[in-house]
Amino acid sequence: MSTKKNAFQRPLIASSAAAALLGTAALFAPAAGSASAAGTAVDTTPVKVCLTGNTSTTAEFTVTLPKVAVDPVLQATPSYLGPCAxxxxxxxxxxxxxxxxxxxxxxxxxxxxxxxxxxxxxxxxxxxxxxxxxxxxxxxxxxxxxxxxxxxxxxxxxxxxxxxxxxxxxxxxxxxxxxxxxxxxxxxxxxxxxxxxxxxxxxxxxxxxxxxxxxxxxxxxxxxxxxxxxxxxxxxxxxxxxxxxxxxxxxxxxxxxxxxxxxxxxxxxxxxxxxxxxxxxxxxxxxxxxxxxxxxxxxxxxxxxxxxxxxxxxxxxxxxxxxxxxxxxxxxxxxxxxxxxxxx
Structure with missing residues (x-):
């Protein structure tokens, strides 16, 4: 497995709750051209978030998420708007x-x-x-x-x-x-x-x-x-x-x-x-x-x-x-x- 891929995966495994939220957030961003996308504007602007798991507030990783995913992550974890400090x-x-x-x-x-x-x-x-x-x-x-x-x-x-x-x-x-x-x-x-x-x-x-x-x-x-x-x-x-x-x-x-x-x-x-x-x-x-x-x-x-x-x-x-x-x-x-x- 390449170093780049490991770097991408590290923040996702920092917290199982955060990882689940990232998957859930993707459901709110319909594919371009779909009926849902045409009828509902979903903000997918990229936003940097410092991802922190519930089990360890000392492990922090900067990730980029679609804006629609940011609030659910911030509400369910001790994460904050990035980059990490x-x-x-x-x-x-x-x-x-x-x-x-x-x-x-x-x-x-x-x-x-x-x-x-x-x-x-x-x-x-x-x-x-x-x-x-x-x-x-x-x-x-x-x-x-x-x-x-x-x-x-x-x-x-x-x-x-x-x-x-x-x-x-x-x-x-x-x-x-x-x-x-x-x-x-x-x-x-x-x-x-x-x-x-x-x-x-x-x-x-x-x-x-x-x-x-x-x-x-x-x-x-x-x-x-x-x-x-x-x-x-x-x-x-x-x-x-x-x-x-x-x-x-x-x-x-x-x-x-x-x-x-x-x-x-x-x-x-x-x-x-x-x-x-x-x-x-x-x-x-x-x-x-x-x-x-x-x-x-x-x-x-x-x-x-x-x-x-x-x-x-x-x-x-x-x-x-x-x-x-x-x-x-x-x-x-x-x-x-x-x-x-x-x-x-």
Whole structure:
């Protein structure tokens, strides 16, 4: 038997249920010229699917199916729209773990890059304000107040898939998840339990070198000055402003002044840009725990949202025009991703 034939058969035998569905789906695609085909339009557009069997969610194979077959496969198995993803190293949090993933075209162009985690990760999360990794005795009383003198919540630094980072023109170096048990300032805006999903352009060693101190959000005052250097106007994202919200081990945060939480509405999700030394340092969807839980219950809908762009990017490469927040019921997991990439 040829290698090519084996490659074709491998995904089909990954799950007997999936194999049966593929056969069943063929029944919905009548032969051209038949009476059924003439009377009923059946969409046979080819669609890539990452086929995953019910008995093993770790075995994934990219296959191309007629569009009519896709929904039955996704409903009956933990499969997802392809191509199959590559993954970073998982890190434990709550009753689960979080890791990064990337889906790419054959030429390396990113399709989707993000975080993926099971529904169970939202259970049994830390209850303290922070993990006390980034603290400074601001008032000098010899006692650390984790509510006012510690930043970063509970953080999980994550590597990106090597298939992604080995691709030319990928500006992203690593990722960082922060869980903020009680939110953070400004009071009345972001003081709800939420997650910060950082995609870093800045190397991790440079980020780690942003020292604690008494300025702004527990940041060293010299590093505060570096973090708040003005971004050249052509690189400043449209509609964003600098409020001097610079933080230890993170840098400055640029705010979308049109986001609903700044106009009397309750914070649910938004998009932040990070800055350090007059350069964009990270891109960050920020999402409340309640919003994510609402996706699983149906109170909120999975979807994508536009990312406001600068006129130009300081580092050439692939940059997203959308960020997406999704719950995949057939897999019982969430993805927080950046998508719709354009080369700059």
């Amino acid at each position: 590559s993954y970073g190293t998982p890190s434990a949090l709550g009753n689960g773990n979080v890791r990064t993933y990337a889906q790419q075209e054959p030429n390396g162009k990113p399709i989707s890059m993000g975080f993926v985690f099971p529904k169970t990760m939202l259970q049994n999360l830390p209850t303290t304000m922070t993990d006390q990794h980034h603290c400074y005795d601001i008032n000098g009383n010899g006692v650390i107040d984790e509510h006012t003198e510690c930043m970063g919540g509970h953080e999980r630094p994550l590597d990106l898939p090597t298939a992604l980072t080995n691709t030319p023109d990928i500006p992203y170096k690593w990722a960082l998840l922060n869980y903020n048990t009680m939110g953070h300032g400004p009071a009345g805006i972001y003081d709800l339990p939420h997650f910060d999903f950082h995609f870093y352009v800045q190397p991790k060693a440079e980020r780690d070198a942003i020292r604690p101190g008494p300025c702004a959000l527990a940041i060293n005052c010299d590093d505060f000055a570096t973090a708040t250097k003005p971004i050249p106007s052509q690189y400043m994202p449209s509609g964003y402003i600098d409020n001097g919200v610079a933080e230890v081990a993170m840098g400055n945060h640029l705010i979308d002044q049109s986001s609903p939480e700044w106009h009397g509405q309750t914070f649910t999700q938004t998009f932040i840009y990070g800055a350090y030394d007059a350069k964009i340092s990270f891109l960050e969807p920020m999402i409340t725990k309640a919003y994510l839980e609402g996706l699983a219950t149906g109170a909120n809908q999975s979807g994508c949202f536009p990312i406001k762009q600068p006129q130009a990017w300081q580092v050439a490469g692939w940059y997203p025009k959308d960020y997406c927040i999704k719950y995949r019921a057939n897999r019982g997991d969430y993805t927080v991703s950046m998508e719709n990439y354009q080369h700059s």
